[in-house]
Amino acid sequence: MRSNPNWRIRRRYIFAAFALGCGMILSSVLAVWQDKLGAGDLITGGGALISLILTSYIFGAAWEDKSKKEENPDG
Secondary structure (H helix, E strand, C coil), X not given: CCCCHHHHHHHHHHXXXXXXXXXXXXXXXXXXXXXXXXXXXXXXXXXXXXXXXXXXXXXXXXXHHHHHCCCCCCC
């Protein structure tokens, strides 16, 4: 079974945003080592971005699978 082209595009955006969130968290480590302010904001933002991406990806896939299933006429 081939993947839906819409999901291929969605996956690109999801992976790019996931990489951005990881980059935010990793850059906060460098900010902590250099005694820069805002490292906590980077960690919070990166963690929030990653959790929102994963939640929406899983919810979207489950919703699409549920909506594609056909009703069983026998009950």
